[in-house]
Amino acid sequence: MTHRKFEDWDAYAQRVCAATNAGNLDWPQLPHAKRIMIDEGGKPFFTGKACKRGHVSPRNEHGDCTQCHLMRLAERRDAV
Template sequence: MKSPHLEFLGWDHYARDHARRLEAANSAGHPEWVELPASRREAKGEGKYFTGKPCKNGHISPRYSMGCCCACQMGR
């Protein structure tokens, strides 16, 4: 049976991921986005999360827990 827990990837992995998210949020002009959860799993289906990665339309924006980008949802 597979463990329900994620494998620990090391502190360096999490530091690089946080730095990437912070750089993406700063370049978008919204450094507060880095305070949002980093994944849909961490958001636990409530509110928004910010991956720092572009959506399929190229937007760097938080995403709703259903997975769609906030900028796409607003029609930008």
């Protein structure tokens, strides 16, 4: 793992609080921005902010919430 520039204590605390409320303490260790995620090789990133549907979860390389992505996959599966 490379050393990434620290965002700041307030932003980090907000991401930790959001991850704790969502029940996953591993999320704050993910990159906090898409550009950093791409530089590190394309794993998900976690902003700590809710998506437009209200999910607080990591986002993929397209910026989509992973929970919304799973919901869309389930809708496609059930439609067949």
